Amino acid sequence: MRRRLAPVLEGRTLERVEIHDARLTRPKDPLLVAVELSGERVTELDRRGKYLIVRFASGRALLIHLRMTGSLLRDPVEASHLRARLLLDDGTTVAYRDVRRFGTWFLLEPGELEPYLDERLGEEPLVAAFTAKGLGERLHGRRAPLKAALLDQRTLAGLGNIYVDEALWYAKLSPLRPAGTLDRSELQRLHRAIRKALELGIARQGSTLSDYRLPDGSSGTMQREFRAYGRTDEPCDRCGTPLEKIRAGGRGTWFCPRCQTLP
DNA sequence: ACCTCGTCCTGGTTGC
DNA sequence: TGCAACCAGGACGAGG
Numbered sequence: 080m081r082r083r084l085a086p087v088l089e090g091r092t093l094e095r096v097e098i099h100d101a102r103l104t105r106p107k108d109p110l111l112v113a114v115e116l117s118g119e120r121v122t123e124l125d126r127r128g129k130y131l132i133v134r135f136a137s138g139r140a141l142l143i144h145l146r147m148t149g150s151l152l153r154d155p156v157e158a159s160h161l162r163a164r165l166l167l168d169d170g171t172t173v174a175y176r177d178v179r180r181f182g183t184w185f186l187l188e189p190g191e192l193e194p195y196l197d198e199r200l201g202e203e204p205l206v207a208a209f210t211a212k213g214l215g216e217r218l219h220g221r222r223a224p225l226k227a228a229l230l231d232q233r234t235l236a237g238l239g240n241i242y243v244d245e246a247l248w249y250a251k252l253s254p255l256r257p258a259g260t261l262d263r264s265e266l267q268r269l270h271r272a273i274r275k276a277l278e279l280g281i282a283r284q285g286s287t288l289s290d291y292r293l294p295d296g297s298s299g300t301m302q303r304e305f306r307a308y309g310r311t312d313e314p315c316d317r318c319g320t321p322l323e324k325i326r327a328g329g330r331g332t333w334f335c336p337r338c339q340t341l342p
Numbered sequence: 343a344c345c346t347c348g349t350c351c352t353g354g355t356t357g358c
Numbered sequence: 359t360g361c362a363a364c365c366a367g368g369a370c371g372a373g374g
Contacts, residue, residue, distance in 0.1 A: 199369090
């Protein structure tokens with residue numbers, strides 16, 4: 080999303096902003112936020128974890144989280160559930176669509192962004208500084224199942240329900256394994272697996288299960304690559320054993336009961 | 343400090 | 359066919 084939207088937004092000035100859903104900017108007044116945003120010039124579209132960061136020349140930033148069903152669409156031909164619109168100085172409109180209205184737009188003043196993100200997010204898994212050793216340190220002493228620990232954004236930033244299941248399948252680790260009990264070689268596998276799952280997801284431009292769309296309205300294709308997520312009773316791509324669905328970390332969780340056993 | 347669970351929403355699917 | 363129950367790419371706050 081960031082890669083596709085950056086060329087649309089960077090260098091543009093917001094001529095007008097409309098926010099139709101009061102939930103979006105809560106607790107701030109959406110009208111006030113809309114007025115404050117208009118006239119801002121976008122310097123950079125950035126990302127941290129699952130947050131999109133629209134940086135402005137003024138030093139302020141708009142922090143966007145799409146949650147489950149949010150999409151940002153460039154000049155949509157037709158779309159329901161539109162919650163906000165950015166009207167740019169080149170005539171382009173960027174519309175925000177969100178069926179379930181869980182998404183958020185927070186306007187942050189200079190200096191507010193870093194502390195806000197730092198208290199919510201751990202390391203970025205795709206930077207060079209992220210190592211198997213570092214992963215081990217993040218998981219050390221934790222008794223929560225791997226599934227729950229990896230969904231926690233303070234462990235690592237950016238893994239969601241799909242990518243945790245995919246990564247655990249690649250790593251041949253049970254989602255129910257206590258997070259602090261992995262040995263060095265298991266940490267090595269998990270580290271590689273997390274990167275593989277995320278890199279494939281980015282290459283395929285995300286998973287469209289129902290609502291997710293790219294800015295041009297097209298669908299992501301990561302759902303074609305799923306090895307575990309959503310594949311109840313389908314044969315494991317490694318061993319042929321039917322995949323199972325359980326509840327772990329409060330979420331639907333798919334895994335291979337033969338490849339991903341508890342020790 | 344860590345961990346689990348309910349909640350915020352809307353709409354699609356499943357089962358009786 | 360009709361209708362209720364359940365489920366869904368996430369994060370946060372309450373409570374154990």
